[in-house]
Amino acid sequence: MTDRTPTGFAIAPPKAVTMWEFSWLLRRTGEQREYADVDRVLDELADRGYDCVRIDAFPHLVATDREGAQAESFAVHPQPDHFMWGPHGRKIEVRDPGASLVEFVKGCRARGVTVALSSWFNDDDEHRRLGIRTPDDLARVWRETLEVLERAEVLDAVEYVDLCNEFPLDDWLPAVHESIFGRPEHQEPSIPGQPTAEGWVWSRGQRAEIERFFAATESLRERWPGIAFTYSLAPVSESLFDLDYSALDLVETHVWLSSNVADYAALTNFSLEEHGFPGAWQKQVDSLDTVYWPDRARWHAALGEQMERWAGVARSLDVPLWTTEGWSHILLDDFRSPEGRTAWEYVKDVAEFAVPTALRLGWTGICTSNFAEPHFPALWADAAWHRRMTALIRDGARQEAS
Secondary structure (H helix, E strand, O other): OOOOOOOOOOOOOOEEEEEEEOHHHHOOEOOEOOOOOHHHHHHHHHHOOOOEEEEEOOHHHHOOOOOOOOOOEEEEOOEOOOOOOOOEOOOEEEEOHHHHHHHHHHHHHHOOOEEEEEOOOOOEOOOHHHHOOOHHHHHHHHHHHHHHHHHOOOHHHEEEEEOOOOOOOOOOOHHHHHHHHOOOOOOOOOOOOOOOOOOOOOOHHHHHHHHHHHOOHHHHHHHOOOOOEEOEEOOOOHHHHHOOOOOOOOEEEOEEHHHHOHHHHHHHOOOHHHHOOOHHHHHHHHHHOOOOHHHHHHHHHHHHHHHHHHHHHHHHHOOOEEEOOEEOOOOOOOOEOOOOOEHHHHHHHHHHHHHHHHHHHOOOEEOOOOOOOOOOHHHHOOHHHHHHHHHHHHOOOOOOOO
16 A cells, blocks of 8 residues: 655655556456466566556446446456457456455465556446446445455555546546537547547636546545545646646656657557558558667657656656556557567667656656556567566666666
């Protein structure tokens, strides 16, 4: 559990964190069963040196619905093929998600790994997530979920609670997004965290509504003063820098070269509508031969400038700064470029710049990428690389990137 005693901006040693989102529970059967052997994958997590893992706690399924009804089984919907996380092609039956959450947290604690709780609010046949419309609704499902962990006496393993992944995107809490911004209209399949071409600026009223949801942390903090509460953020709008984050105990921002740096995004992001899947992602990797690799220093410097902005936000608030998703592209997989470079070579190369930069700028929680998971087997198999990067993070080395 996070110590909320004031400690200043930098907390040492930093945490080496990875994200296992909702795959930890939903990829356990059939051909998508990388997490079926929980003990094995948690041993691999610890062996690679990660001491924190951010997961989906499924609070909308663990808690009762708006009418107070409890369910033990859910049919959770699959993700679109272009989204590399979670199940694809078929619904997944989930029984007693609260018990599975307790089991997983206990397994992490036994290995000295803390757990950051979040939620992507996956849709299911009951459409439970649509029952979350107000800050009180959101606080309630988290309160009931934390009470499950409290009864199991595992709250000491909770690093922090992120009430909603990449708030306020429509991908995760569509009813809330609609109440703030109106009904979303996508010209092509949604890519969470991807910047809009024309820019997305929020009105004063919209920012006030977002901050009203931030205030949902207050009742939870009163109930559990030893736990840090926040919302994670994606680089979708410059209006993020106009928000009041004083209701949050830490800043958890997702930073990508492909999204935070507009010039780079324009050269390396490709339309799903035009190129389809996997064509758009293959073109991303193809573009790296001519855009990224010949000019690495330029793009690293541009990424560093964006990281400096977020370090300034956290520093002004005197709160810890975390990134559990970053640093290269949002969506990639095991593709190879015309010059023979794999997507993972690129992911590693950007990380080897970003991780030391995050250390220098005072980050508290640092990821190596948003692909450090068992269902990206080619990257996950390079245990030596993970150990080298997590050792750098956990040792708290403060060094300039070369």
